Amino acid sequence: MYRVLGKPRPYYCLCLLLYKMDENLSEQYSTLAKKLHEKTTSFDEVLRTLTHINSDLRDRCEKVLNTLATLNGSKSQKTCSVCCAREGDTVFTPCGHGLYCAGCAGRGERRGRCHACRGAVEGTLRVYV
Ligand SMILES: [Zn+2]
Ligand SMILES: [Zn+2]
Numbered sequence: 001m002y003r004v005l006g007k008p009r010p011y012y013c014l015c016l017l018l019y020k021m022d023e024n025l026s027e028q029y030s031t032l033a034k035k036l037h038e039k040t041t042s043f044d045e046v047l048r049t050l051t052h053i054n055s056d057l058r059d060r061c062e063k064v065l066n067t068l069a070t071l072n073g074s075k076s077q078k079t080c081s082v083c084c085a086r087e088g089d090t091v092f093t094p095c096g097h098g099l100y101c102a103g104c105a106g107r108g109e110r111r112g113r114c115h116a117c118r119g120a121v122e123g124t125l126r127v128y129v
Contacts, residue, residue, distance in 0.1 A: 080104050082115055090126055095119045099127070 080088040080101035090105035091098030097116035098105065105124045108115050 082108075089128070090124050092119075092121045093123045093125050095121075098124075 078088050078099050080086050080099070082100055082104040086101035086103065088099035088101055090100050090102055092100075092105070092108060092114045095114050095117050097114050097119075100108065100115065104115070109121050109124050112121055113119070114121050
């Protein structure tokens with residue numbers, strides 16, 4: 001049982017309009033679907049390239065990390081370059097020279113001159129490598 005109450009509601013007109021547009025829309029839809037398919041195909045290609053680049057980057061990062069690990073290993077055994085006796089673990093600021101032992105770094109700091117570049121020493125920094 002269907003009964004129209006009062007004037008037709010706005011969505012009623014909209015439905016009619018959509019029905020008229022239906023043929024045109026289905027054509028547009030197939031065009032869009034085709035475009036979507038093309039985009040998906042090219043996206044797949046981009047994704048493959050990206051995967052390749054990503055694995056290449058990962059390989060390079062591993063190499064860098066390995067090199068860093070090797071460097072860190074050798075640095076931790078480094079002796080002070082001034083007295084060549086004790087372990088060097090202190091650098092001067094701001095020039096950054098160092099890996100001197102605490103004693104030699106202290107002497108350089110009191111003198112106010114860097115052992116390497118003779119630049120002004122404002123302080124020392126203990127490094128952990
Ligand atoms: Zn020293
Ligand atoms: Zn220096």
